[in-house]
Amino acid sequence: METLLSPMVQVVLEKVCTIMLNNAQVIAKFGAEFEQMKKGLETLNGLLADTMNLHSKYHMLNGTGALSQLREAIDEADNVLIDFLVRDMYKDNKSLLRSWFHDMGFRHRVGKQLEDINTKMDKACSILGKHLKITTSVIALDMNKSETVREFMSRSYDPPVTYGLDEDIRRLKKWMFGSTKGKLDFVAIVGMGGLGKTTIAKKVFTDTQVISHFNKMIWVSVSQNFSAQRIVKCILEKANMQAPDVSESDNDMFTKLKDGLDDQDYLIVMDDVWPKPDLENFWTELCNILPTKVGKSSCIIITTRYKDVARGMVDQHSQILEPPTLNENDSWSLFSRFAFRSTDGKCPNEWFEKEGKVIVKRCGGLPLAIKTVGGCLAKESGHLMEWTKTSEKFHGLTIAGKTEPVMACLQLSYDELPTYLKQCLLCVSIYPEDFEIHADQLIHWWLGDGLIQGEEGYSKTALEWGYEHLTKLANRCLLEVVDQRGYDGRIYKFKIHDMVRELITKIVEKEKFCNFSEEGMQIKIEDSRWLCLAEDMAVEVKKPWIKNNTKLRGLLLITSPALIDFSRKFVLLESLRVLDLSYSKLNVINVEDNSTPCSGICVKKFFQLIASLRRLACLNLTRVQKLLEVTSEIEKLLNLQVLVLNGCNNLGKIHPKISSLKRLVVLDIKTCPLLQHLPRELGSLSYLQELSGFRVVSRAKTQGCTLLELGKLEQLRVLRITICDVAEISEEEKKSLSSLQNLKVLAIDAADTRNEGNLKMIDELKLPPNIEELYLRNCRSPKMPNWFSPSRLPKLHYLSIEDCDIESLKENSSLWKIEGLYLKLLHMLKVDWNDLKRVMPALRYMEISNCSNLKNFPIHVIQPGVWRK
Numbered sequence: 001m002e003t004l005l006s007p008m009v010q011v012v013l014e015k016v017c018t019i020m021l022n023n024a025q026v027i028a029k030f031g032a033e034f035e036q037m038k039k040g041l042e043t044l045n046g047l048l049a050d051t052m053n054l055h056s057k058y059h060m061l062n063g064t065g066a067l068s069q070l071r072e073a074i075d076e077a078d079n080v081l082i083d084f085l086v087r088d089m090y091k092d093n094k095s096l097l098r099s100w101f102h103d104m105g106f107r108h109r110v111g112k113q114l115e116d117i118n119t120k121m122d123k124a125c126s127i128l129g130k131h132l133k134i135t136t137s138v139i140a141l142d143m144n145k146s147e148t149v150r151e152f153m154s155r156s157y158d159p160p161v162t163y164g165l166d167e168d169i170r171r172l173k174k175w176m177f178g179s180t181k182g183k184l185d186f187v188a189i190v191g192m193g194g195l196g197k198t199t200i201a202k203k204v205f206t207d208t209q210v211i212s213h214f215n216k217m218i219w220v221s222v223s224q225n226f227s228a229q230r231i232v233k234c235i236l237e238k239a240n241m242q243a244p245d246v247s248e249s250d251n252d253m254f255t256k257l258k259d260g261l262d263d264q265d266y267l268i269v270m271d272d273v274w275p276k277p278d279l280e281n282f283w284t285e286l287c288n289i290l291p292t293k294v295g296k297s298s299c300i301i302i303t304t305r306y307k308d309v310a311r312g313m314v315d316q317h318s319q320i321l322e323p324p325t326l327n328e329n330d331s332w333s334l335f336s337r338f339a340f341r342s343t344d345g346k347c348p349n350e351w352f353e354k355e356g357k358v359i360v361k362r363c364g365g366l367p368l369a370i371k372t373v374g375g376c377l378a379k380e381s382g383h384l385m386e387w388t389k390t391s392e393k394f395h396g397l398t399i400a401g402k403t404e405p406v407m408a409c410l411q412l413s414y415d416e417l418p419t420y421l422k423q424c425l426l427c428v429s430i431y432p433e434d435f436e437i438h439a440d441q442l443i444h445w446w447l448g449d450g451l452i453q454g455e456e457g458y459s460k461t462a463l464e465w466g467y468e469h470l471t472k473l474a475n476r477c478l479l480e481v482v483d484q485r486g487y488d489g490r491i492y493k494f495k496i497h498d499m500v501r502e503l504i505t506k507i508v509e510k511e512k513f514c515n516f517s518e519e520g521m522q523i524k525i526e527d528s529r530w531l532c533l534a535e536d537m538a539v540e541v542k543k544p545w546i547k548n549n550t551k552l553r554g555l556l557l558i559t560s561p562a563l564i565d566f567s568r569k570f571v572l573l574e575s576l577r578v579l580d581l582s583y584s585k586l587n588v589i590n591v592e593d594n595s596t597p598c599s600g601i602c603v604k605k606f607f608q609l610i611a612s613l614r615r616l617a618c619l620n621l622t623r624v625q626k627l628l629e630v631t632s633e634i635e636k637l638l639n640l641q642v643l644v645l646n647g648c649n650n651l652g653k654i655h656p657k658i659s660s661l662k663r664l665v666v667l668d669i670k671t672c673p674l675l676q677h678l679p680r681e682l683g684s685l686s687y688l689q690e691l692s693g694f695r696v697v698s699r700a701k702t703q704g705c706t707l708l709e710l711g712k713l714e715q716l717r718v719l720r721i722t723i724c725d726v727a728e729i730s731e732e733e734k735k736s737l738s739s740l741q742n743l744k745v746l747a748i749d750a751a752d753t754r755n756e757g758n759l760k761m762i763d764e765l766k767l768p769p770n771i772e773e774l775y776l777r778n779c780r781s782p783k784m785p786n787w788f789s790p791s792r793l794p795k796l797h798y799l800s801i802e803d804c805d806i807e808s809l810k811e812n813s814s815l816w817k818i819e820g821l822y823l824k825l826l827h828m829l830k831v832d833w834n835d836l837k838r839v840m841p842a843l844r845y846m847e848i849s850n851c852s853n854l855k856n857f858p859i860h861v862i863q864p865g866v867w868r869k
Contacts, residue, residue: 001629004515004620006816008071008078008423009041009045009074010045010072011040011078011335011450012074012077012081012116013038013041013042013045015051015078015081015082015084015085015141016037016038016041016081017038018035019081019084019085019088024133024732029107030109030110030111030114031755033111033114033115033118034114034251035371036118037077037114037117037118037121038400040118040121040122040125041121042107043125044121044125046307046835047125047128047129050333063410066510067124069120069123069124069641070120070121070124070125070128070316070469072122072150073117073120073510073562074121075551075575076113076116076117076120077117077121078450079574079575079615080110080113080114080117082615082639083110083615084110086638086639086663086725089638089662089663090638090662090786093660093800098355100364108768111209113208119839125571127729134177141777143537144851145737147732151268151489161168161183162196162203163326163331163333163334163367163523164324164326164327164330165199165200165203165323166674168200168321168323169200169203169204169207170203170228170524171321172187172189172301172321173185173207174208175299176204176210176213176267176297176299176301177213177297180200180360183292183298184287184290184292184298184299184300185297185298185300185319186299186302186313186314187299187300187301187302187314187319187321188301188302188303188304188309188310188313188319188320188321189201189301189302189303189304189307189312189321189322189323190304190305190307190310190320190321191305191321191322191323192305192366192406193305193368193406193498193499193500193826194366194367194368194369194406194497195323195325195366195367195368196323196367196368197303197304197305197323198271198272198303198369199367200303200321200323201269201271201301201303203545204301205217205267205269206770208268208525213265213297214265214266214267214297214299215264215265215266216239216264216265216266216267217237217238217266218235218239218268218269219238219271220234220235220238220268220269220270220271221272221433221434221499222270222271222272222273222274223232223270223272223274223434224274224433224498224519224520225432225519225520225521226274226276226278226279226716227348228278228282229250229253231270232250232253232257232286232643233253233281233778235257235268236253236256236257236260236520239257239260239261239266241256241260243818248608248791254285254286254289255289257289257290258289258290258291259364261290261291261293261298262345263291263293263296264291264296264319265296265297265298265717266298266299267298267299267300267301267448268300268301269300269301269302269303269789270300270301270302270303271302271303272303272304272433272434272498273303273306273309273313274304274305274306274309275303275308275309277648277811279309279312280312281734283312283313289738290419295846298573302314307320307521308817324365325364325366326365326366326367326370327365328357328360328361329362330363331360331363331370332356332357332360334367334371334372334374334649335356335359335360335363335369335371335373335374335787336356336374337374338370338371338374338375338378338477339356339373339375339377339418339523340378341376342378347657351384352384353388355384355387355388355391356377356387358391359373359377359387359390359391360373360865362391363406364406366406366688368406368408368410368477368497369408369410369500371407372410372412372413372476372477372478373390373412373413375475375476375477376390376412376413376416376476377390378475390412391418393412393415406499407499407502407503409446409520409861410499410503410514411503413476413477414478414503414504414507417473417476419612420452420469421469421472421473421591422449423451424446424451424452424469424473425473425478425504426504426507426508426511426513427442427445427446427449427451428442428479428496428501428509428701429501429504429505429507429513429514429516429530430514430522430530430531430532430554430556430566431495431496431532431556432521432534432558433498433520434498435495435558435748436482436494436495437493437494437495438492438493439470439490439491439492439493440514441465441580441582441620441622442466442470443463443466443467443469443470443580444578444580444618444620444642444644444666445504445554445556445580445618446466446469446643447462447463447466447617447618447642447665447666448554448577448578448616448617448641448642449553449554449560449577449578449617449618450577450617450844451467452466452469453464461689461717462665463665463666463690463717463718464717467490467491469490470494471489471490471491474491474494478496478500479491479494479496479500480494480495480496480497480797481493481494481666482494482495486845486847486866487798487820487822487845488798488820501520501742502520503537505520512527513528513529513530514528514529514530514531515527515528515570520713526549526552526613527549527551528549528552529551529552529553529554530552530553530554530555530556531552531555531556532555532556532557532558533556533557533558534557534558539600549572549573550573550574550575551575552573552575552588553575553576553577553578554576554577554578554580554582555573555576555578555579556578556580557580557581557584557586558578558583558584572615572849573613574614574615574793575615575816576613576615576616577615577616577617577618578608578616578618578620579613579616579618579620579659580618580620581616581620581621581624581679582620582621582622582623582644583622583623584624586601586621586624586626586627587601587626588601588602588603588606588624588626588627589601589602589603589626590602590603590628590629603627603629603631604631607630607631607633607634607835608633610633610637611633611634611636611637611866613637614636614637614638615639616637616639616640617640617641617642618640618641618642619637619640619642619644620642620644621644621645621648622644622645622646622648623646623647623649624648625648625649625650627645627648627649627650627651628650628651628652628653629652629654629655630645630651630653630654630655630658631655632655632657633653634654634657634658635655635657635658635660635661636660637661638660638661638663640661640663640664641663641665641666642659642664642665642666643658643664643668644666644668645668645669645670646668646672646692646693647670647671647672648669648671648672649671649672649673649674651669651672651674652674652675652676653675654669654675654679654683655679658678658679659679659680659681659682659684659685662684662685663687664685664687664688665687665688665689665690666688666689666690667685667688667690667691668690668692668693669692669693669694670689670692670693670720671693672693675693675695675696676697676704676724677695677697677703677704678694678695678705679704679705680703680704680705681705681709682710682713683708683711683713684711684712685710685713686713686714686715687714687715687720688713688715688716689715689716689717690716690717690718690719691710691713691716691718691719691720692718692720692745692747693720693722694710694719694720694721695721695752696721696722696723696729697724698728705732705735705811706733707729707736708730708733708736709740710736710737711735711736711737711738711740712739712741714738714740714741714742715742716740716742716743716821717742717743717744717745718743718744718745719740719743719745719747720745720746720747720749720775721746721747721748721749721811722749722750722751722752722760723748723749723750723752723753723758723761724752724753724758725752725753725755725758729761734764734766735766736765736766737765737766737767738766738768739768740768741768741770741801742770743768743769743770743771744770744771744772744773745772745773745775746771746773746774746775747774747775747777747778748775748776748779749761749777750762750777750778750779751777751778754780759779759780759781761785762779762781762785763781763785763786764786765785766787767787767792767793769793769795770795771793771796772795772796772798773796773798773799773800774796774798774799774800775800775802775806776800776802777801777802777804777808778802778803778804778805779804779805779806780797780804780805781804781805781806782805782806782807782808783806783808784806784808784809784810788810789810790814790815790816790817791814794817795817796816796817796818797817797818797819797820797842798818798819798820798822799818799820799821799822800821801823801826801829802823802824802825802826803824803825804825804826804828804829805828806828806829807828807829807830808829808830808831809829809831809836809839810839814839815839815840815841816839816840816842817842818840818842818843819842819843819845819848820843820844820846821843821845821846822846822847823846823847823848823849823851823854824847824848824849824850824851825849825850826850826851827850827851828852828853828854829851829853830853830854830855831853831854831855832855832856833854833855833856833857833858834856843869844868844869845867845868845869846859846866846867846868847864847865847867848860848864848865848867849862849863849864850862851863
């Protein structure tokens, strides 16, 4: 428990040091309080470092109360320090400061807060210190182990190779293809968690023979949170049928499903079915309406942990598949593939093999346990002593704790995580089961909640560290990658195994961050640190929840806006750092309408309420379709660091006050077709690192921001721009991008122009030399831009060109350092593979699709193909 305080302590300590270093006026008023806080935090850091050597069963002794007090004090300190940092940054803007510090007694109030925080910290540290002396002496008698923080950055993920499943897959396919006599076939895969039921189903679902046999392929994740309506909706959507309206009854949806599957060969996989009261009635009704015809194949596969569920859903016992655990050889092969990544699955010597086989035996033949512990040991493939320590600890978890092997293995993998990764992983607990999580959404969450920081001595940004955090969690098999970039494995979308979620929800409850029901849904939300609101949450959660919820730091709305009380009580969320309303059906209207209770919330009132969340750091409004504008109230979010408006199709205006947000790091306005320009003075956002959706316009046509402003954004790392019909652009503007010396990623989209003059303007841009990734889309010029050369872009290692009229890549130019290449919809491009290899000798990854004039390439150039060196 206590180790999770360490990252937050470090963040708060850095803020204290920043304030003491940069603000003499503050030190003159509160110097003694800040000095005391600094010393207290340094002492606390040392105490928490000591606790890293304590076994978890001693962690929960007398120190628990002290740790809870410390967390509360640290959160309060973070709130006060945010106020100080913002006040310092905006000290010259009196009107904005008044919106935050409206009371005349600011000095007295803050002084009292600092005193109270220091008193709480001193008291808790004293208790914790005494507790450590006692527990350390106890542990010295029976344990002399040291925990090693293990870090690694392998690019490998869960391999497509399966072990010990060939016979099961063969039997499954035989059953599926067994009948075309107008009969619905049923197959059940039954086994304990971590056995590989879903892996078998996925292997069959993606089998080419199966795909060619069925013309409707439908996968439904059922999980503990059973909802008949949700399942039918999902089947309709996955079968590419029209999604049901909100007003449609269950009978209407069943009728639509029956009509849509009539005269079809279809396969439905219902993954992770649990015993639920309504299951039997739903199953009977579903089977009665699913159509069958002679000459057509129809099959349902279910996966479940419960034999009774399988027997109740499958007619014949012979069609229940119970996969055995892996045998010794298959277990070792699977383990080796993960543990010895650096040597392509080959064990370096007999000593590692001997110790490794002891560890594998304790996994009980469970694939998930084997993969997890293998991933955990991957970095230690050269340190035999660390393997021995892991073996001993794993043995203790399985024997003393009487924990089933897979959970013991997951607990081991969690325990071995660096502290900063533990808290990042725990955030994922609030997402619903089987929910596909967008990587950028979670990384923005981490950034807003202060869970990722740039490290001293590195040039990487907090966002780049966030993607690396995800990679490390995936490499340990704690995340299940759904979508990623083939070139370097960057994760775009992922979810978590239900057993991993079961583990982290228990930890989160012990940490007093959230509370969950037996079905894994959030409950008792008044004291939650993070909260995810969804339509199918428990009834008790739908009661008014804002009251007394002053500790809440992260709020995520999955679907229904009805669960949010847009009222004055919203201002009580004084500690909120992250508000994520992305993909929700939020009804924001232009003018307030009280005629109907469900008319929506006025956009002005909406931003007034959001502006009351004065410590908010991340606001995500992705695809809030009815959002028409961002009002002037946005300027009151002085701590805002992430603003995402991606996919707001009706957004037409962003108020110029957005330029007041000096702490902004990410601004994303991609896919906002009605937004013609950004306001001027964007160059004042000196901390901005990522800008997506910037539209290049001419000063003659607009009062908005032009390229000239971008040249002032010295910290910019990622820039995605769209070229519009620009009437004219000055020489000074063409050169402005060259001043962005930190720019690493540049994306240029010319979809909004076909003007030859605008395409020529792209040629004349002056780019900085440090660009590493370049993306070109919709360019209708037959030539690559003039600046596309190794001398101009010496660090370029990834190139993506999509839907362009380009005819040549300048095969005769100097040698490139490009390692990754993506080519799509390039019907005019004429390139020979031998010429390309000569100018790009470092090329190791390539994706091609719909490029009909490529010659002698090692992969198909019309159908999507992937080549790896």
